[in-house]
Amino acid sequence: xxxxxxxxxxxxxxxxxxxxTADGTQLYYxxxxxxxxxxxxxxWPLSSDSWDDVALGLANAGYRTIAYDRRGFGRSSQPxxxxxxxxxxxxxxxxxxxxxxxxxxxxxxxxxGGEVARYMSRHGGRHVSKAVxxxxxxxxxxxxxxxxxxxxxSAFETxxxxxxxxxxxxxxxxxxxxxxxxxxxxxxxDAQVDASRTTAMQASLKATLACAESFATTDxxxxxxxxxxxxxxxxGTEDKTVPxxxxxxxxxxxxxxxxxxxxxxxxxxxxxxxxxxxxxDILDFLTAAVG
Numbered sequence: 001x002x003x004x005x006x007x008x009x010x011x012x013x014x015x016x017x018x019x020x021t022a023d024g025t026q027l028y029y030x031x032x033x034x035x036x037x038x039x040x041x042x043x044w045p046l047s048s049d050s051w052d053d054v055a056l057g058l059a060n061a062g063y064r065t066i067a068y069d070r071r072g073f074g075r076s077s078q079p080x081x082x083x084x085x086x087x088x089x090x091x092x093x094x095x096x097x098x099x100x101x102x103x104x105x106x107x108x109x110x111x112x113g114g115e116v117a118r119y120m121s122r123h124g125g126r127h128v129s130k131a132v133x134x135x136x137x138x139x140x141x142x143x144x145x146x147x148x149x150x151x152x153x154s155a156f157e158t159x160x161x162x163x164x165x166x167x168x169x170x171x172x173x174x175x176x177x178x179x180x181x182x183x184x185x186x187x188x189x190d191a192q193v194d195a196s197r198t199t200a201m202q203a204s205l206k207a208t209l210a211c212a213e214s215f216a217t218t219d220x221x222x223x224x225x226x227x228x229x230x231x232x233x234x235x236g237t238e239d240k241t242v243p244x245x246x247x248x249x250x251x252x253x254x255x256x257x258x259x260x261x262x263x264x265x266x267x268x269x270x271x272x273x274x275x276x277x278x279x280x281d282i283l284d285f286l287t288a289a290v291g
Contacts (some may be wrong), residue, residue: 002029007053016093021094023082028075029068029095033059037101040067041092043135044211045171045200047074050109050271057279060170063286065217068095070112072207083210085218089118089192098207098288105286109271110242111215117217131231131284135268137242138220147247148220149246156216167205171197187266187273192251196269203271224254231258232285234278236266259285 018026026129030048040051048067069076071091072083082088092115093103098105104127108116113136120128143150162170175181175196179188200208233255236250244262252260261281266274 003163004141014188018076019095021071021082021091023079024077025071025079025082025091026077027068027071027091027095028054029066031062031099032056032065035064037064037099037104038286039092039095039101039104039110040065040105041106041112041115042067042070042073043112044215045073045203046196047199047202049074049199050196053275054271054279054282057276058282061283066095066099066101067276069109070115070207070211072211073203078204078207083116083207083214085114086122087116088214089122092116092119093123093126094214095139102127103129105132107134107282108136110133110268111137111211112216114215114220117220117223117226120228121223125226125228128229130229130286131227131230132234132285133248133251134234134278135236135239135242135270136233136247136251137215138247138248139224139254140219140221141216141242141246143153147246149243149250151216152249153216154248160212161207163205163212167208168197171200173231175269178267179273180194180236180238180240188269192222192272221254224251227249227255227257229257230285230288232282233256233258233260234263234270234281235260236263236268236270236274238265238269241268250259 018027042048042050046217047069051067057064067136106116106128113133116131117138140147141151143152175193234246235244252258
């Protein structure tokens with residue numbers, strides 16, 4: 001078996017930076033700035049580009065800011081398999097190990113929060129100093145007898161059927177809810193909605209469907225006790241994509257070291273609608289003394 005080849009040195013603009021995972025998947029990544037390391041994990045169904053505004057602010061503030069495209073999305077490989085959270089957490093481990101990161105801050109948005117949680121439990125939180133969950137799917141999205149605030153399985157089934165029927169049409173309406181765009185609310189531009197739909201359509205259909213199943217059905221409640229580092233949770237109170245009661249408020253109860261900041265009236269896609277505030281709150285958390 002060949003040894004994964006890391007391309008971390010400075011390269012020409014025509015050569016993308018990639019990390020090779022255990023199964024040969026190539027993960028595209030950005031590596032901005034210098035200083036303490038931060039790894040940003042994007043949400044479904046976007047790419048690392050969705051972090052750009054926040055990443056720029058973090059890099060300008062003196063942090064080495066790394067964001068990568070999840071397998072199947074953006075500029076990464078589109079393998080047939082590996083969209084379960086164990087494999088996705090192993091992909092995150094490959095990023096941390098091959099970039100030789102120490103005392104790293106893990107920040108996961110939406111689906112990316114699941115990768116953070118599973119990495120903390122599956123890899124023992126190795127090399128992690130702090131964690132941030134933004135609009136995260138943790139601890140459990142699905143409605144069950146012991147998770148009454150979760151989303152009914154029928155909602156996810158309808159979503160899957162809509163994507164199989166007409167993915168582009170589905171994403172047109174999905175991202176309006178994602179950013180809280182409605183008849184009386186317009187926290188971001190139509191151009192932002194269109195750009196997100198274009199990004200989503202670049203992912204493979206297989207990855208799109210498989211990852212939707214993973215974030216909808218994976219129970220992260222057993223992973224919550226693995227958060228033994230200072231943890232910040234940020235979530236909008238009007239998030240229609242990942243409702244706050246089953247997500248952030250439940251995560252706060254499950255993580256002893258956590259602090260929750262609620263954005264009143266904010267939708268799911270706060271990396272765009274509240275990017276300056278998200279950046280400020282993360283920076284404040286990073287510079288705060290551990291108490």
